[in-house]
Structure formats: C-alpha cells, structure tokens
Amino acid sequence: MSITTTADAPALDYGNIPAQLEPDAVSARLSGFPFPFRDDTYRYSTNVEPALQHVATEAGGWGGSIIDIDREYLNELRERELVLEADSSRLQLMDHMRPAAWDAIAVLLPHMAATYPESMHFQQEGRNCTWRNKLQGMDIEFVFGDDESLPNGPLNFIGSQIQDDIVLLDQREGALWLDAGFVTFAADWSMGFDVGMRFLEVHGPVPRVHEEKIITRAHQFLLRLQPWEQYRRTNWTMTVDRRLDTSTETYPNWAQDRSLVVTDPALPDRLHLRVEVQHLIRLPNSGALLFLVRTYLASLREIATVPAWRERLGKVLQELPSDMAEYKGINRYRGAASTWLLGA
Numbered sequence: 144m145s146i147t148t149t150a151d152a153p154a155l156d157y158g159n160i161p162a163q164l165e166p167d168a169v170s171a172r173l174s175g176f177p178f179p180f181r182d183d184t185y186r187y188s189t190n191v192e193p194a195l196q197h198v199a200t201e202a203g204g205w206g207g208s209i210i211d212i213d214r215e216y217l218n219e220l221r222e223r224e225l226v227l228e229a230d231s232s233r234l235q236l237m238d239h240m241r242p243a244a245w246d247a248i249a250v251l252l253p254h255m256a257a258t259y260p261e262s263m264h265f266q267q268e269g270r271n272c273t274w275r276n277k278l279q280g281m282d283i284e285f286v287f288g289d290d291e292s293l294p295n296g297p298l299n300f301i302g303s304q305i306q307d308d309i310v311l312l313d314q315r316e317g318a319l320w321l322d323a324g325f326v327t328f329a330a331d332w333s334m335g336f337d338v339g340m341r342f343l344e345v346h347g348p349v350p351r352v353h354e355e356k357i358i359t360r361a362h363q364f365l366l367r368l369q370p371w372e373q374y375r376r377t378n379w380t381m382t383v384d385r386r387l388d389t390s391t392e393t394y395p396n397w398a399q400d401r402s403l404v405v406t407d408p409a410l411p412d413r414l415h416l417r418v419e420v421q422h423l424i425r426l427p428n429s430g431a432l433l434f435l436v437r438t439y440l441a442s443l444r445e446i447a448t449v450p451a452w453r454e455r456l457g458k459v460l461q462e463l464p465s466d467m468a469e470y471k472g473i474n475r476y477r478g479a480a481s482t483w484l485l486g487a
Contacts (some may be wrong), residue, residue, distance in 0.1 A: 169445050174203030175213060176259060176441050177420050178449075179377040183458040185322040185466070194373040194422055197460035202450045208258045209422055211437060212304050215267060216278060218240065219306045219328075219387065226327040226388050227299075232335030233390075234326050238322035244297040244313045245288055245349070248425060250433065251301060274306060298325050300311050307422075310334075310434040312365075314341060319365060321345055321430060328419060328438045329390040330380055331472060336391070357458045368425040378419040381469045385415060385440050388478060407475045411483050415474065443480060457484030 178200050197207040205211070227233050236244060252274055256265040264275040270287040285292040293300040302309055302325035304443040311323035319342040326334035337345050342362055369376070382389055383400040404413050447453040460473070460481040468474040 149387070153364065154374065163353050170202070171214060173441060173445060174262060174300050174448060175182075175205050175211065176200070176202060176419050176439055177205045178202070178452050179379045179418050180455050180459055183455055184462050185459045185467075186355055189357055189364065189376065191361070191364065191376045192424070193373050194275060194424075205420070206375070208254070209424070209435070210255050210307065211420070212255075212278070212306070212412050213258060217305060220279075221471075222387060223302065223327045230335075230392055232333075232392075234299060234302070234325045235323055235338040235340075237322045240311050240313060240431065242288075243298065243313070243323065243426060243429040243433075244301070245428040246426040246431065247309065247311065247433050249287070249296055249335050251270070251305065252374060252425060255304070264314065271301045276401075278303075281385055298323060301325075302327075305435075307435040309438040310436070312432040312434060314366065314432065315431060317366070318342065319362065326390075326436075328387040328436075330382075330392060330419070331389055331394075332439070334392040358474055368423070368432065370425050370427040370430070372425050374423045376421050376423070378421060381415050381473045381477075382415045382417045382440060383476075384413050385442075387438055387440070401472060405479050410476070410479060411447070414443045414480055415440040416443070416446055447484065457481045460484070 177198070180373050192211060195207065196218075197204055229435040252265040253262075256263045262277045264273070266273045267287065270289075271281075271284070272287050275282050283293075289437045298309065298311075306326050308326040309324055310321060310326065312319040313319075313322045321337055321340050321342065324334050324338065332345075339480075342365070344359060353364075383397060383404050386397060389397055398411075404410055407413060418439045420437045420439070422433075422437075424435070426433050443456075446456055460468075460477045463473075463477065465474065468477050471479075
C-alpha cells in the first residue's frame with residue numbers, strides 16, 4: 144500500500160447560523176438542490192426512475208451523475224470521520240459482503256474519475272490500481288481485492304471518498320438483506336440496529352406503504368435489477384439546524400429541538416428541508432445491490448428565495464396527512480413552517 148496526502152479537511156463549525164445569508168452561497172447551494180416536489184400534495188410512492196437523467200429546476204438542476212461533489216465535500220467527509228470515531232457501529236461489513244465492497248469501488252472510482260477528470264484519476268492494470276483525489280490531496284496505490292492494501296479496508300475507503308451514505312444489500316432466499324453499510328448521516332434510523340435485517344423488515348414502521356403495497360412492489364423491482372442497471376429515487380423529511388447525523392443513536396441530542404424551534408424567532412433559519420437522492424445499482428460481479436444515499440439540506444429561508452419552491456413546500460406541509468407527518472417527525476412544527484412559507 145502506498146498513500147500520499149497533502150491536504151487536511153478544514154475543521155467543522157457546528158450550529159452557527161449566520162446573521163445574514165450570503166446570496167452567492169445560497170444560490171450556489173440551491174443550484175444543485177434536488178427539490179423533490181412536483182405537486183402541491185405528497186404521498187408515498189416508489190418514484191423510481193433511471194439514473195443519470197438531468198432534472199431542471201427553478202434554481203438550476205441536478206441528477207446528471209451518480210456521485211455529486213459540491214462545495215461541502217471536505218466538510219462532510221470530515222464530519223463522517225468524526226461520527227465514525229464516536230460510534231464505530233456506523234460501519235458494518237459482514238464477511239460475505241467484502242466482495243460487494245470491492246465491487247462498489249470498481250463501479251464508483253471510474254465513474255468519479257470520468258465525471259470529475261480535473262480532480263480525480265483512476266487507473267487499473269490487472270489488480271494494481273492507482274487513485275488520485277486532488278480535492279483530498281490523495282495519491283494512493285492499492286491491490287484490488289486485498290483489504291490490507293487500503294486504509295481501514297474497502298468499505299471505509301470508498302465511504303471516505305463520497306458524500307453519500309452506503310448500504311449494501313445481499314440477495315438470497317428470494318429477499319434482499321441489509322448486510323453491510325457505512326451510514327453516518329441517517330435520518331432517524333440506525334445502521335447498527337438494522338444490519339442483518341431483510342429489506343421488508345427495515346421498512347416495517349413506515350405508515351401506509353404496506354397497505355398500499357408500495358414496499359412490496361419496490362422489493363420485487365429491486366430483485367429483478369440486472370448487473371449495471373442504475374436507478375434512483377428521492378425521499379424527504381425536515382431537520383432542525385444543518386445537522387446531517389440524525390440517527391436514532393443521537394436522538395437525545397436533537398429530539399427536543401423539534402418542539403423548541405416552534406417559538407424560536409430563528410425558525411426559518413433553523414428549519415431545513417432534508418432531501419435524499421437514493422441511487423440503486425446492481426453490482427456487476429458480486430450481484431449485490433448498492434444503495435447510495437446523498438443528503439442535501441436547505442433552510443426555509445433559503446427555500447423562500449425561490450418563489451415556486453416556497454409556495455409548493457408550504458402547501459405540501461399544510462396538506463400532509465397527520466400520520467405521515469408524525470412518522471417524519473415534523474408534526475410539531477410543520478404548521479409554523481407552512482404559515483411562514485405561505486406568508487413569507
């Protein structure tokens with residue numbers, strides 16, 4: 144193993160809300176923000192579509208690549224390191240899933256090099272690989288399939304190169320099993336708790352989706368995916384403050400904020416629309432399913448700078464059924480959020 148690094152990620156500044164938004168920073172963030180609503184109402188659906196299709200929005204567009212690298216890249220990777228240092232259960236890799244972790248490397252590194260050639264380079268000759276990431280100041284040589292040739296193993300390594308959370312699903316006995324993952328930015332769930340569960344068990348608590356057979360249809364669709372097929376979907380909730388890690392392990396750190404924020408004059412700055420772009424890729428060699436989850440955050444005040452988004456989000460929150468709002472954890476403040484948006 145040969146590694147050279149020349150750059151350190153900057154230290155993170157948690158919880159500081161700027162007194163004034165910087166227009167350039169806001170427009171840059173929103174230009175690639177995957178605003179998820181196409182109508183003024185929202186209901187659960189599979190909403191799966193082929194990946195790599197650009198989606199134009201009122202602020203810009205998104206979706207042209209599997210891996211999206213933005214101005215938060217180094218900050219979010221440093222935050223991932225800190226989360227893992229504090230809680231090693233965020234990385235789970237059953238022995239039989241090691242080939243799948245290497246398979247993910249074989250798919251993602253060439254894609255990143257092709258998408259960001261000015262910053263990244265990947266070369267493979269036989270099993271010998273070279274990876275250069277100028278954004279991290281990294282120049283590394285490793286042997287494909289040799290865990291010892293990568294720092295902390297293959298799953299930790301690929302998770303250190305992308306902003307997405309990673310889940311690897313094994314397919315056996317006519318079902319998908321969550322048998323590996325590197326998840327530091329979970330939205331009210333736990334990688335350590337869910338590892339080893341079937342796909343249908345993981346989604347057991349979600350209201351309506353079983354009665355309407357949404358999860359069953361999604362499961363059957365995923366089982367039929369062929370090698371190299373790539374799809375995506377979006378999911379959303381809301382988060383108080385720019386907090387990526389809202390896992391169940393950290394619940395005591397953020398749960399009370401969902402009530403306290405209602406009367407906070409800084410509500411439009413603290414409440415964030417949280418959108419996940421989830422990519423689903425059938426890995427070509429292991430046959431495992433790669434599930435990538437990239438999380439984006441935009442405050443209500445930022446959302447309000449795009450008039451169409453302000454009105455649509457306000458109406459979605461206003462109309463959302465109570466059981467769905469309760470499951471998403473937004474029932475306490477969604478009324479105040481909707482009122483501010485529609486009156487802003």
